[in-house]
Amino acid sequence: MVMKNSYDVIIVGAGSMGMSAGYHLAKRGVRTLLIDSFDPPHDQGSHHGEPRLIRHAYSGGKPYIHLALEADRLWRELEEASGQKLLVRSGVLNMANQSVSKFASRFPDAEEAGVQVERLDATEVHRRWPGIVLPESYEAMYEPNAGYLHSERCVAAYRKLALAEGATLLPYNPVQHIQADRAGVRVRTHAGEFTAEQLIVSAGAWFKSLEPFVSLPIRAVRKTVGWFRTEPRLYDAGAFPGFTLGTDHGGYYGFPSINGNGLKIGRHDGGLPWAPGQQAAPFGHLEQDEGDLRRTLAAFLPQAAGDLLQGAVCKYELTPDENFIIDRHPAYANVLVAGGFSGHGFKFASAVGSLLADLIQLVPTSVEVDTFSLSRFNQIKS
Structure with a gap:
């Protein structure tokens, strides 16, 4: 396969959230490159060993409840689009x-x-x-009406549909360097250097490997x-x-x-x-x-x-408060960061991917994104 080196959006980390975002962007006609250190779905992150719970009466209050209900709707859409059973309402x-x-x-x-x-x-x-x-x-x-999701099937379904919509996936390519400015971003892997207007970083437990470009309070x-x-x-x-x-x-x-x-x-x-x-x-x-x-x-x-x-x-x-981070990079407005999802995040992946696509395209959203803002952490480094 001959790869292009210029895209509208690059996504670093093509696991649960990244693959969902890649699908939603590609479906909207956005030229999208997904880069991952492994070959998703894989066992080096947080989405393997299915299933994962999906519930709606959330302790995080209204923002999480509304996001969970939207995620439920989008998982049903994914079932229909993929022709697979992904969500089981076990209670x-x-x-x-x-x-x-x-x-x-x-x-x-x-x-x-x-x-x-x-x-x-x-x-x-x-x-x-x-x-x-x-x-x-x-x-x-x-x-x-709650239940569980077959997590690896979900990631695989998003992958198949994202590629069918024109997205490009570059597996087994750890990111070596990221550079960003107002003009765009450059991401280097051993396969070469790739450019885009915007970047999404959804690296899961691997965020530390991307420092100092992005430094988040994620352990x-x-x-x-x-x-x-x-x-x-x-x-x-x-x-x-x-x-x-x-x-x-x-x-x-x-x-x-x-x-x-x-x-x-x-x-x-x-x-x-x-x-x-x-x-x-x-x-x-x-x-x-x-x-x-x-x-x-x-x-x-x-x-x-x-x-x-x-x-x-x-x-x-x-994260220290176990709430998500979904926000723009403190130094680069054309870079979105999404992390801190483990323990309760997978159920939201369908909605988070759609939200990231909305934020990339500056589409108004009903999600209360302030809940997930970086500003709540004083120790963030730019």
């Missing part, structure tokens, strides 16, 4: 010790936005899902997830929901056993620091890789604490 059960988290504040915003939610006590949770055992101090919020951490053998039927897809669980010992999330592959569970908090270029230790390197997950299952989902069927490692990219 999502949010559970927490009331000393750790309370759901009361979420109900008014959810109901105002038309999101169906139910408040359940520990007894009712066990009645509906006998595989769950909660202490009386726990409460739950159930979203029947990358190694995270682990595991799939465990369950009692038949209790935790199977179709009968059991996706879930979140806030305990005195950490926050967890999980999914039903899909096609007999075991119940998937991960821990949201904690994790080991990681930096680009480092080799992330494999699953099982630390006792807590499996131990934290197994102890939580034994306490709250005891018949799902069977044999470990599979373990995986992924990388989180976290």
Whole structure:
């Protein structure tokens, strides 16, 4: 393939957000180049080891609720365009010790936005899902219209459609240098130098590799997830929901056993620091890789604490407040930065990609972008 070296927009980082943005831009006729260090979908970021939860009654309030609903609409559009099943409405059960988290504040915003939610006590949770055992101090919020996304299928679908719309993808090409000024941007990889009028940087846990061009308050951490053998039927897809669980010992999330592959569970908090270029230790390197997950299952989902069927490692990219960054570079108005999505970001990828396309084209948007502004961090370097 003979590549051009001049485009309207270059996207550095073609994972969840980048690939979605590439599709939305290409669909609008924008000449788009996507550059990635690997070949998406891949296992070097945050989108592998599907599935991912999608829920709408969000603790971040109205901006996140509205973004989640828009993302849901766009995922359905992607299903139709790709002809693939991407979103499963399994319901999502949010559970927490009331000393750790309370759901009361979420109900008014959810109901105002038309999101169906139910408040359940520990007894009712066990009645509906006998595989769950909660202490009386726990409460739950159930979203029947929430569910999970097949994340790798989603990225692959956006990739296929973006290329069909005329986008160019350059995989296995780590960025070596970025230069920007009012006239445009230059991005150099081992495949050559590429120019564009505008740039989107959505590098996930790899943002540190792009310093000093962009320096964000994002820390990358190694995270682990595991799939465990369950009692038949209790935790199977179709009968059991996706879930979140806030305990005195950490926050967890999980999914039903899909096609007999075991119940998937991960821990949201904690994790080991990681930096680009480092080799992330494999699953099982630390006792807590499996131990934290197994102890939580034994306490709250005891018949799902069977044999470990599979373990995986992924990388989180976290801001200090765990809210996203979607903003213009502090020094270059023609550069957008999008990061800090890990832990709860994948569900929003469809809407974030569309939002980035709107910002590139200066299209008015209903998204409250101030929520994601860089200005909330004093330590940002230009």
